[in-house]
Amino acid sequence: MLCCMAIVIGSFALHMPAEASVAAQVESITEDYGNVDTNVSWEQVVELGLEQGSKFTIRFSDKTFEVQLGTTYGDVERGDWVGLITDTGVLRLARNFDNAADTLGCKVGDTIIITAN
Secondary structure, eight states: OOOEEEEEETTEEEEEEOOOEEEEEEEEEOTTTOOEEEEEEHHHHHHTTOOTTOEEEEEETTEEEEEEEOSSGGGSOTTOEEEEEOTTSEEEEEETTBOHHHHHTOOTTOEEEEEEO
16 A cells, blocks of 8 residues: 655655555465465556566565566576566565575465565
């Protein structure tokens, strides 16, 4: 959900958009590569202002990572983070040739905060 905040400087108020973010629930984790499938839809990704090639931040517990929204794992370098839209239309968080769930330390039911950069 987008909102804005006002900063008052003297007699002027500057209205600035608040950071766009969404709380994503971990719906499943793939057994083979540890990809993290969330409940965030493509529509919610667009509402965050993201498009293919955009970067966003994920935060879980005390860990924060930058993720690139892509169409394939090969859109990022080996070990880097990529966000993909699955065949079912939800956001998948993955690492190219690495295990995203192990890196985050998350499990099904956990909440990951996704913030547009």
